[in-house]
Amino acid sequence: xxxxxxxxxxxxxxxxxxxxxxxxxxxxxxxxxxxxxxxxxxxxxxxxxxxxxxxxxxxxxxxxxxxxxxxxxxxxxxxxxxxxxxxxxxxxxxxxxxxxxxxxxxxxxxxxxxxxxxxxxxxxxxxxxxxxxxxxxxxxxxxxxxxxxxxxxxxxxxxxxxxxxxxxxxxxxxxxxxxxxxxxxxxxxxxxxxxxxxxxxxxxxxxxxxxxxxxxxxxxxxxxxxxxxxxxxxxxxxxxxxxxxxxxxxxxxxxxxxxxxxxxxxxxxxxxxxxxxxxxxxxxxxxxxxxxxxxxxxxxxxxxxxxxxxxxxxxxxxxxxxxxxxxxxxxxxxxxxxxxxxxxxxxxxxxxx
Numbered sequence: 217x218x219x220x221x222x223x224x225x226x227x228x229x230x231x232x233x234x235x236x237x238x239x240x241x242x243x244x245x246x247x248x249x250x251x252x253x254x255x256x257x258x259x260x261x262x263x264x265x266x267x268x269x270x271x272x273x274x275x276x277x278x279x280x281x282x283x284x285x286x287x288x289x290x291x292x293x294x295x296x297x298x299x300x301x302x303x304x305x306x307x308x309x310x311x312x313x314x315x316x317x318x319x320x321x322x323x324x325x326x327x328x329x330x331x332x333x334x335x336x337x338x339x340x341x342x343x344x345x346x347x348x349x350x351x352x353x354x355x356x357x358x359x360x361x362x363x364x365x366x367x368x369x370x371x372x373x374x375x376x377x378x379x380x381x382x383x384x385x386x387x388x389x390x391x392x393x394x395x396x397x398x399x400x401x402x403x404x405x406x407x408x409x410x411x412x413x414x415x416x417x418x419x420x421x422x423x424x425x426x427x428x429x430x431x432x433x434x435x436x437x438x439x440x441x442x443x444x445x446x447x448x449x450x451x452x453x454x455x456x457x458x459x460x461x462x463x464x465x466x467x468x469x470x471x472x473x474x475x476x477x478x479x480x481x482x483x484x485x486x487x488x489x490x491x492x493x494x495x496x497x498x499x500x501x502x503x504x505x506x507x508x509x510x511x512x513x514x515x516x517x518x519x520x521x522x523x524x525x526x527x528x529x530x531x532x533x534x535x536x537x538x539x540x541x542x543x544x545x546x547x548x549x550x551x552x553x554x555x556x557x558x559x560x561x562x563x564x565x566x567x568x569x
Contacts, residue, residue: 219282221246221372221404222267226276228428229262236262238428240276244372244404249395251407251415254425255451260408263425264374267406268301269294281371300365302375306357308349308364315345318363325368335363339397354382355390362394372404379414391418412452416440424448442556444563449489449556454518456495456529460486460557467557467566470523471495471549475567480559487558488566492532494551497521497539503546507539521547 222244229237237259244250252260265271267278269291278286280299285292308317319332336342339359349357358378365373378394379387395418398405409415415422416436423433424447432444443449446457460467460474462482467474469488480486497505497519504524511518512535519531519539529547539545549555555566 218246219279220244221248221281222406223279223282224263224267224276225278227263227266227273227278228275229259229266229271230274235428237266237273240430242423242430242433244406246404247402249398249405249407249418249420251409251419251422252425253409253412253415253422253451255410258425259428260410260425261376262428264376264406264408267372268299268374269297298368298371300368300370300373302358302361302365302373302378304377304380306361306381308357308360310349313346313348314341314352314360317349317360318367321364322367331367335367338366338401339363340393353386355386355393358382358390358394359397362397366401366403370403372406373398375405375407377408377410379409387414424451426451441553442563442565443489446487446489446558454492454530456490456527457487457558458490458527458529460488462486469549470525470527471529471547474549474555477557477559477564477566479562479564484559485561489556489558490529490549490551492518492530494549494555495521495529495531495547496550497531497533497545497547499539499543500546501544503544505545505547507541507543507545510539510541521545523547 220243224240224242227237227240240263252263254260266273272291273286273288275288277284280297285297315332318335319328322328322331325331339362341359379391382390391414407418419436421433422436422439424431426447432439432448440452443452449455458469460469462476462480462484465476467476467486505521507519508522509520515535517533520528521531522528554568557564557566
């Protein structure tokens with residue numbers, strides 16, 4: 217059986233009293249696009265640096281393509297790991313043209329010229345070999361950096377916040393281009409980002425990190441719809457939690473009744489996760505809800521509504537459904553899909569209504 221492209225086993229790294237990475241277990245398949253996602257300081261960049269060889273682990277092991285490259289008493293040099301890297305500012309050599317930048321790491325290859333031609337064609341920069349970095353747009357510089365990382369035929373390409381220097385419109389276009397380039401190249405890649413939308417777009421799988429540990433690894437759909445912990449649920453977008461009590465075959469919540477998951481009983485502590493598109497609001501003087509915030513998002517409004525209990529939920533409504541702050545409204549759950557809840561801290565799925 218072919219070993220994974222990357223295999224981390226119990227990987228840990230500590231700086232003084234801070235455990236930056238703790239006990240990471242992770243396998244990345246060949247050709248897979250994995251995104252390390254989490255807030256600033258969660259350990260994702262440290263984990264990337266451990267894989268690249270810029271840091272030595274305090275515990276655990278790391279293998280690339282089945283070959284051990286790092287352990288507490290052993291660390292293979294970064295240039296010998298068959299790992300390519302694209303950093304935030306691209307780190308292009310300002311005195312070298314596009315061809316010089318791309319060929320820098322493969323100067324000793326006998327087929328260097330052909331390989332440069334191949335990767336420039338792959339990233340769509342054919343004919344721009346003699347351009348200098350300052351003559352390129354941000355997106356073009358990004359593609360040069362990617363071509364340089366791909367040129368040595370690495371086992372894995374690491375990308376650390378690769379789109380953070382681009383404006384919003386350009387970022388969307390370039391990340392689509394980069395994803396397609398990596399797919400066309402059949403490259404294994406690991407991205408680092410704190411941008412949830414970016415992670416959902418780029419990833420075959422997402423690894424959500426917090427406080428140096430991986431909270432959950434799953435497909436974008438699995439992470440979003442079936443978060444393993446309340447932290448993952450809230451980090452992957454706006455999420456509210458409604459307390460629920462078991463009454464026969466249903467769960468009673470402040471916003472209505474839901475089918476009861478089989479694993480619940482009369483004494484279960486249940487928290488139902490709802491996202492803004494799961495909550496419907498409508499004018500009702502006796503509904504008990506009050507609009508406390510309205511945020512215009514173009515095609516939608518995002519409302520914050522205080523319920524009679526004092527709890528606050530979010531509701532995403534069409535742009536023509538306009539309610540002023542202070543409006544009296546009623547709210548109800550109308551998801552149109554299965555919901556997720558946590559029963560005594562364990563993830564459960566609520567059947568369709």
